[in-house]
Amino acid sequence: MWAILxxxxxxxxxxxxxxGASKESKAKEKMAxxxxxxxxxxxxxxxxxxxxxxxxxxxxxKRFAGHQKTLIGRAGVQLTSGSPLALxxxxxxxxxxxxxRLKLEGQMxxxxxxxxxxxYGEEAGLYRKTRPWQVGGSLLGGVAQGASFFx
Numbered sequence: 001m002w003a004i005l006x007x008x009x010x011x012x013x014x015x016x017x018x019x020g021a022s023k024e025s026k027a028k029e030k031m032a033x034x035x036x037x038x039x040x041x042x043x044x045x046x047x048x049x050x051x052x053x054x055x056x057x058x059x060x061x062k063r064f065a066g067h068q069k070t071l072i073g074r075a076g077v078q079l080t081s082g083s084p085l086a087l088x089x090x091x092x093x094x095x096x097x098x099x100x101r102l103k104l105e106g107q108m109x110x111x112x113x114x115x116x117x118x119x120y121g122e123e124a125g126l127y128r129k130t131r132p133w134q135v136g137g138s139l140l141g142g143v144a145q146g147a148s149f150f151x
Contacts, residue, residue, distance in 0.1 A: 025127050032124035039117035043110050050106025057102055061095040 068091060077084045 025130070029124045029127035032120045032127060036117045036120035036124065039113050039120060043113040043117065046110045046113055047106065050102065050109065054099065054102055054106070057098060061098070065091060065095070 065088070068088060072084045072088070
């Protein structure tokens with residue numbers, strides 16, 4: 001009689017454990033999906049922030065180039081050839097490189113965050129796919145424990 005009660009209690013424990021495993025898996029899946037959505041949102045914010053930084057940089061560069069041209073012109077130097085033209089050309093090249101670097105930095109930051117989002121998505125999928133195995137394992141553990149009272 002005690003063996004039957006113990007076996008029933010073990011089986012009930014296995015069922016309780018299976019329900020808990022299912023709830024835990026669902027909660028982890030939900031959290032991973034929320035993290036995925038947050039990371040995707042942040043990737044968009046990163047892109048917007050870098051677009052703003054790029055716009056600010058280009059505005060500053062235009063001001064600087066105009067100021068440089070004004071200073072050279074005030075000095076009475078012709079801008080048709082020679083070192084003043086080379087200076088302006090080098091300034092333009094350096095500005096273009098700054099723009100290229102900022103675009104690359106922004107793209108890398110955005111893609112890094114999107115990669116994290118995809119990882120969270122895969123994690124959510126794994127929780128969803130493995131849930132039946134976790135529940136089944138918990139149930140089988142309860143059955144095995146209950147059966148051990150009769151062996």
